[in-house]
Amino acid sequence: MAQTPSPKAPWDQPFLPPAPHWQGASQALLRDKSDPWVTPFEADADHDFSPTYADTRAWFDRLDNASKLVRVEDFGVSPQGRAIFAVIASKDGDTLDPGKPLLLVQCGIHPGEIDGKDAGMMLLRDMAFHGKDGLLDKVNLVLIPILSVDGHERASAYSRPNQRGPRIQGWRNTATNQNLNRDFMKLDQPEMQALKRLQAKYRADLYVDVHVTDGLDYQYDVTYGFNGENGVWCRSPAIARWLDTELKPVMNQSLEAEGHIPGELVFGIDDQNPKAGFNDGGLGERFSNGWGAAAHVPTILIENHSLKPHAQRVLGTYVFIETALKLLADKGETLRAAIAADRALRPAEIPVNFVSDDKPSYTRAFKGIKYEYYDSPASGRKEVRWLGEPDPEIWRTPFYGSHPTLTLKRPVAYYAPSYRADLIERLKLHGVRLETLDRDTTIKVEMIRLVDPKLATVANEGHVQISVDQVTTETRDWTFPKGSVRVPTDQPLGDLVVLLLEPQSSESVFAWGMVPEVLSRVEYIESYAIAPLAEAMLTADPALKAAFEAKLAAEPKFAADPDARLAWFYERTPFYDDHYLLYPIAREIAR
Numbered sequence: 001m002a003q004t005p006s007p008k009a010p011w012d013q014p015f016l017p018p019a020p021h022w023q024g025a026s027q028a029l030l031r032d033k034s035d036p037w038v039t040p041f042e043a044d045a046d047h048d049f050s051p052t053y054a055d056t057r058a059w060f061d062r063l064d065n066a067s068k069l070v071r072v073e074d075f076g077v078s079p080q081g082r083a084i085f086a087v088i089a090s091k092d093g094d095t096l097d098p099g100k101p102l103l104l105v106q107c108g109i110h111p112g113e114i115d116g117k118d119a120g121m122m123l124l125r126d127m128a129f130h131g132k133d134g135l136l137d138k139v140n141l142v143l144i145p146i147l148s149v150d151g152h153e154r155a156s157a158y159s160r161p162n163q164r165g166p167r168i169q170g171w172r173n174t175a176t177n178q179n180l181n182r183d184f185m186k187l188d189q190p191e192m193q194a195l196k197r198l199q200a201k202y203r204a205d206l207y208v209d210v211h212v213t214d215g216l217d218y219q220y221d222v223t224y225g226f227n228g229e230n231g232v233w234c235r236s237p238a239i240a241r242w243l244d245t246e247l248k249p250v251m252n253q254s255l256e257a258e259g260h261i262p263g264e265l266v267f268g269i270d271d272q273n274p275k276a277g278f279n280d281g282g283l284g285e286r287f288s289n290g291w292g293a294a295a296h297v298p299t300i301l302i303e304n305h306s307l308k309p310h311a312q313r314v315l316g317t318y319v320f321i322e323t324a325l326k327l328l329a330d331k332g333e334t335l336r337a338a339i340a341a342d343r344a345l346r347p348a349e350i351p352v353n354f355v356s357d358d359k360p361s362y363t364r365a366f367k368g369i370k371y372e373y374y375d376s377p378a379s380g381r382k383e384v385r386w387l388g389e390p391d392p393e394i395w396r397t398p399f400y401g402s403h404p405t406l407t408l409k410r411p412v413a414y415y416a417p418s419y420r421a422d423l424i425e426r427l428k429l430h431g432v433r434l435e436t437l438d439r440d441t442t443i444k445v446e447m448i449r450l451v452d453p454k455l456a457t458v459a460n461e462g463h464v465q466i467s468v469d470q471v472t473t474e475t476r477d478w479t480f481p482k483g484s485v486r487v488p489t490d491q492p493l494g495d496l497v498v499l500l501l502e503p504q505s506s507e508s509v510f511a512w513g514m515v516p517e518v519l520s521r522v523e524y525i526e527s528y529a530i531a532p533l534a535e536a537m538l539t540a541d542p543a544l545k546a547a548f549e550a551k552l553a554a555e556p557k558f559a560a561d562p563d564a565r566l567a568w569f570y571e572r573t574p575f576y577d578d579h580y581l582l583y584p585i586a587r588e589i590a591r
Contacts, residue, residue, distance in 0.1 A: 070124055
């Protein structure tokens with residue numbers, strides 16, 4: 001008697017909203033198993049599969065051996081010992097022509113979001129064997145198939161519950177449980193450090209970071225964005241104008257011609273009310289697009305829509321990469337002019353710490369998906385049920401931009417002490433120009449004193465972050481030991497330097513908790529010692545006595561606290577720890 005199969009667990013049955021039917025011209029890009037260079041994604045009957053790290057590497061190595069246009073290059077090693085590799089497509093041989101624009105496409109920084117890898121395999125195959133080698137006549141391509149290689153191999157069917165395919169997906173974080181798309185400024189992880197070295201070697205004219213969304217359902221299948229979109233303020237205004245006026249119209253037309261629905265990258269502000277509005281996601285420099293704007297590297301963040309089938313997303317990414325190559329061949333010189341214009345900027349003030357606006361900037365048209373509400377016995381409230389049907393009515397939804405909460409002055413330079421070699425190394429990895437002191441040097445500088453810094457209550461990305469709303473400054477003659485560095489801000493990466501080194505910047509090394517030593521005060525004084533000393537100070541200094549009495553009158557809590565009263569005197573003696581809350585990175589005083 002045949003056994004009845006065990007029922008599937010709820011999570012092994014379909015639970016995502018239905019996907020709208022899709023049929024696009026880009027499906028003609030797919031090749032079948034009769035092609036000896038069919039990719040594992042294409043060979044899968046459902047086009048819902050992405051190969052393992054080992055199989056991906058083996059496929060690219062085979063392509064390298066078979067085509068003069070393609071070579072594989074290792075550029076780093078992961079925490080678990082895997083090679084991180086790039087695939088270079090060029091007609092230039094081993095040395096790329098710097099006169100040609102270069103497109104860098106990075107995939108798998110979040111390995112579950114792996115559309116770019118499968119699209120890149122198809123496109124490189126077509127360049128090598130199916131007549132698309134002309135794409136490389138005037139442009140070079142560097143593809144990173146998988147940046148987070150360890151996360152890619154922590155793979156299962158249970159990695160990304162909000163995403164439709166591939167069947168087996170990698171894990172969002174690295175082997176050290178870090179999110180690489182939060183590491184573009186602090187450069188903690190070996191994968192990100194390797195990426196920075198690769199970016200320094202192959203200076204991209206356009207950098208594309210391929211992801212997949214979470215969040216709301218909508219009609220768009222390929223959404224993408226960049227800082228400065230639609231004319232809003234940006235650290236790289238000329239680049240943003242080029243992306244707005246040159247890239248977007250061409251890209252959208254190309255995607256639409258292939259049956260895709262491109263859209264601007266937005267983030268819903270209320271999952272329970274899809275029409276409540278959208279925002280821009282915050283523009284932070286810890287993300288690729290925020291870093292790109294600060295470093296004046298044209299950077300596009302692709303977020304393919306998670307509820308669209310894997311095949312639809314892969315094909316849209318193929319079209320995007322191919323179109324970007326054609327556009328660079330045609331308009332690369334004008335993009336380089338925009339890059340040069342932005343690299344020449346030296347703004348006196350640097351807006352930082354952006355937050356979402358309280359009020360919408362404008363109302364925008366949006367192609368939504370029909371939905372309804374139902375009473376959920378699990379949550380005990382009404383939940384959104386997406387119906388998988390395009391809403392024929394265009395939504396008019398509010399859009400919330402971002403604004404800075406602080407503006408920093410641009411100093412002439414900073415000085416970083418040699419004993420913080422870890423911070424100096426991070427600056428070097430960023431490509432910042434440094435001037436190393438060849439001897440112990442005493443310099444009149446502006447030191448920064450932190451006022452009441454606050455430790456975060458939870459860890460974030462392996463750090464306990466620190467914030468400080470207020471600082472004071474002190475002019476001092478300070479001796480920096482041999483090997484310390486002067487960090488001038490009169491350089492293309494000067495904005496990035498300010499973001500990294502000003503302690504009030506939310507992207508700074510201080511904010512990431514990398515300078516915790518300044519929070520520790522050493523040496524104390526016993527009450528039997530400070531009490532008679534304080535009494536003598538009151539007698540010797542009438543002004544001090546008046547200040548003390550005024551504080552007693554104004555602050556009853558202070559007046560009632562004997563220890564606080566004695567501490568007030570101790571802080572005004574030369575015994576007090578002068579380095580307590582004194583930030584070790586100094587500003588150069590303008591002459």
